[in-house]
Amino acid sequence: MAGYILKRLLSAIPVLLGITVIVFLIMALIPGDPATAILGSYATPENVEKLNRDLGLDKPLVQQYFIWLGNMLTGDFGTSFALNRPVLDEVLERFNATLVLAGTAFVICSVLGVAAGVVSAAQQYGLADKAITFVVLLGISIPSFFLGMMMILLFSVNLRWFPVSGMWPIYGARDIWALLDHLVLPALALAVVATGVIARLARSAMLEVLRQDFIRTARAKGVPERRVIWGHALRAAMVSIIPVLGIQAGFVLSGAVYIEMVFQWPGVGRMLVDAILKRDILLVQGGVVFVAACYVLFNIAVDVAQSLLDPRIKT
Amino acid sequence: MTVFGFTRRALLAAGTAAALSLSATSAIAQSPPGVLIVGQIAEPKALDPAAVTAVNDFRILMNVYDGLVRYKDGTLETEPALATDWTISDDGTVYTFTLRDGVTFHDGSAFDAEAVKFNFDRMLDEAHPYHDTGPFPLAFFFSAVESVEVVDPLTVSFTLNAPYAPFLSNLAYPTGLIVSPAAVMQHGAEFGRNPSGTGAFKFAEWRSNEAVVVEANPDYWDGAPQLQAVVFRPITDANTRTAEMLAGGIDLMVEVPPVALGQFQADPYTVHEQAGPHVWFLILNAKEGPFADVRVRQAANYAINKEAIVNDVLEGTAEVAAGPTPPAFAWAYNPDLEPYPYDPEKARALIAEAGADGAELTFYVTEGGSGMLDPVAMGTAMQADLEAVGFDVSIETYEWNTFLGNVNPGLEGKADMAQMAWMTNDPDTLPFLALRTEAWPDKGGFNSGYYSNPKVDELLEAARVATDQSERARLYQEMQTIVQEDAPWVFVANWKQNAVTSDRVEGFTLQPSFFLLLEDVVKN
Numbered sequence: 053m054a055g056y057i058l059k060r061l062l063s064a065i066p067v068l069l070g071i072t073v074i075v076f077l078i079m080a081l082i083p084g085d086p087a088t089a090i091l092g093s094y095a096t097p098e099n100v101e102k103l104n105r106d107l108g109l110d111k112p113l114v115q116q117y118f119i120w121l122g123n124m125l126t127g128d129f130g131t132s133f134a135l136n137r138p139v140l141d142e143v144l145e146r147f148n149a150t151l152v153l154a155g156t157a158f159v160i161c162s163v164l165g166v167a168a169g170v171v172s173a174a175q176q177y178g179l180a181d182k183a184i185t186f187v188v189l190l191g192i193s194i195p196s197f198f199l200g201m202m203m204i205l206l207f208s209v210n211l212r213w214f215p216v217s218g219m220w221p222i223y224g225a226r227d228i229w230a231l232l233d234h235l236v237l238p239a240l241a242l243a244v245v246a247t248g249v250i251a252r253l254a255r256s257a258m259l260e261v262l263r264q265d266f267i268r269t270a271r272a273k274g275v276p277e278r279r280v281i282w283g284h285a286l287r288a289a290m291v292s293i294i295p296v297l298g299i300q301a302g303f304v305l306s307g308a309v310y311i312e313m314v315f316q317w318p319g320v321g322r323m324l325v326d327a328i329l330k331r332d333i334l335l336v337q338g339g340v341v342f343v344a345a346c347y348v349l350f351n352i353a354v355d356v357a358q359s360l361l362d363p364r365i366k367t
Numbered sequence: 368m369t370v371f372g373f374t375r376r377a378l379l380a381a382g383t384a385a386a387l388s389l390s391a392t393s394a395i396a397q398s399p400p401g402v403l404i405v406g407q408i409a410e411p412k413a414l415d416p417a418a419v420t421a422v423n424d425f426r427i428l429m430n431v432y433d434g435l436v437r438y439k440d441g442t443l444e445t446e447p448a449l450a451t452d453w454t455i456s457d458d459g460t461v462y463t464f465t466l467r468d469g470v471t472f473h474d475g476s477a478f479d480a481e482a483v484k485f486n487f488d489r490m491l492d493e494a495h496p497y498h499d500t501g502p503f504p505l506a507f508f509f510s511a512v513e514s515v516e517v518v519d520p521l522t523v524s525f526t527l528n529a530p531y532a533p534f535l536s537n538l539a540y541p542t543g544l545i546v547s548p549a550a551v552m553q554h555g556a557e558f559g560r561n562p563s564g565t566g567a568f569k570f571a572e573w574r575s576n577e578a579v580v581v582e583a584n585p586d587y588w589d590g591a592p593q594l595q596a597v598v599f600r601p602i603t604d605a606n607t608r609t610a611e612m613l614a615g616g617i618d619l620m621v622e623v624p625p626v627a628l629g630q631f632q633a634d635p636y637t638v639h640e641q642a643g644p645h646v647w648f649l650i651l652n653a654k655e656g657p658f659a660d661v662r663v664r665q666a667a668n669y670a671i672n673k674e675a676i677v678n679d680v681l682e683g684t685a686e687v688a689a690g691p692t693p694p695a696f697a698w699a700y701n702p703d704l705e706p707y708p709y710d711p712e713k714a715r716a717l718i719a720e721a722g723a724d725g726a727e728l729t730f731y732v733t734e735g736g737s738g739m740l741d742p743v744a745m746g747t748a749m750q751a752d753l754e755a756v757g758f759d760v761s762i763e764t765y766e767w768n769t770f771l772g773n774v775n776p777g778l779e780g781k782a783d784m785a786q787m788a789w790m791t792n793d794p795d796t797l798p799f800l801a802l803r804t805e806a807w808p809d810k811g812g813f814n815s816g817y818y819s820n821p822k823v824d825e826l827l828e829a830a831r832v833a834t835d836q837s838e839r840a841r842l843y844q845e846m847q848t849i850v851q852e853d854a855p856w857v858f859v860a861n862w863k864q865n866a867v868t869s870d871r872v873e874g875f876t877l878q879p880s881f882f883l884l885l886e887d888v889v890k891n
Binding site for chain 1: 398399402404409410412413418420421501502504505507559560574575576577578598600601602603604606607610611613614615616736737766767768769771772773775776800808811812813
């Protein structure tokens, strides 16, 4: 097993190097440079050249790439032009915020989605099934940013139940309640689409299982219906639900970008959008490399976990 | 049935409990009186006035620092601030300032002539030990400064390499704000996050991506401010900023999107508007193609319905521009100028006369950028107006940085017209950088349409070295008349900056400088 993990980790190195080359090239090749973005109206060729020199952007591209890569290997991701602080500090702080948001949304969509799917399946073609199917299709069809704005309008502006935006209150304690208060709307808005997808797939997985013999046996021997559904059937259906959850985790993480914009959540998605618009090269590069590295490691972890759970998967 | 019943009850109970407990906490989070919460458009870059370029950052800085001079309330004319008095040598090259006595920086160090010299040397002298706390992108505002001399602790003199009339006005600009040398020495490159000035508010806290907090400076030389503190919150999304204002999360909102203004027209909100030194125009390529003919350039000015653009597209958040100088520069503005009227008949006649019927025009439009208002919608309206008088206009749209990268090097061989907008602090800046022959792109200027008129060059050079304001005013006014006639641009709009305050805020006014001054604001 240790050998397998090591092999997977080593195979990640070329992937990560490839990512550094691609993101570096993209930032170098798109039109517009940080000096122009900083100087705005005052970007005369002369001023742009001087500022690029001050920022160390006048060196040949290849040299810039290796300086950046070398610094990064020693843990120095450089300093953001637009925010004037170390890239790594900013990325870690922002990634943390995104994890809180996406993590909560993931928990919500897993629990609600599976529950809705199970209830639907248990009541196939019944009133509950139809109602849930209707709501779920509605949820899948509404763009999350639009839903977010509507939620702000209803729950924050009209009802004033929750704050409009941000992650922490401007005043008062920064405790778990303050965080939850700010988290409810964005996490729900982010969870809606994934909840719908999970509910649909959980429903079909459950229907599949409910047709099998062992369920009939369980019912025949008098197991209460609630235990048949939530115990026997769901456990069996989880085998095909879990991979769906894994895929949805990725969607939730990437969908967080829109929600972070609407709710001004200080996450890594909003950070990257702002950084790209400001041509904040080092922040974009550092942010993308960091997020990519996390994805790669997450994938390795999932593969390893799967091979531990299911011995049929060769290591 | 049991399955469904169980789930529904559980969900309802959990949901209700969560909603109740959470809404209880948010009700407590009402902002206290005396603390003004400002909705800003972005996270600031730094609180070092020499290192930043964005209006967004200036809004904070103007409350934390003072310059040697400042703009008089409601005008763009300078008055004493940290300097109480000054004299200008007869040849206009030596400015000697008497400094205000007894002023200290927020960190306790004294404000004196040495501090002033430190500030300008740091920005301008590459050998200065703290020059590496930059870069200082707008240092060229003071490129005329040859040396700064300490005459005595309360007297400092600036020697310029040539007479430069906008110097005083530049000192009132945020780049001229005075920082504490002691704080720069202590924090080095981190000064931008540990600022110290002499202003009405002192820096308290910066929580990244959440808020910058400043507190009242009780010892302020111009009288302690009324507010206890100001919180600047970065809220980049305009819709979210509007929602925060409606929900009471902020007390003061800047840059209200035109479509949202209607929300705030009634109580408990007050909408503030103030025309500023902003001009929105189309650069016309006077070097080649149809716009090389002055008649066709004038025709474009007649053809575009500017009233409709400011009223319908911009919802009244701008006024029609008459010439290259915005009326906010009251002393330098030529009040006799009338905007080109909307007259498609006249435009058609001029086009026919010039033989430019059916000319194909390439029109550069940006998706959005500093001071550009609503460029895509404005561009589309202009395209329709120009096609109505017989042009064949094709629009090319670019993201802002790409757009600048295309427009600033000049339109030759690429386009016939391009959108542009400027906000400046002196009537010299824009025409000097964008209308002179010596400002063609290959000479390092912004005259991307290659306009050239020796008379205009002469007037602008003379106005720059004249030290008498009424003489400068006369020169600028004559320049405006000629430029309007020559029509190197389509003069479109002067933006009115807007802000909304809640009924808890009193004493707030916007300044024509577009700075946000909060010294006299009260919050109940």
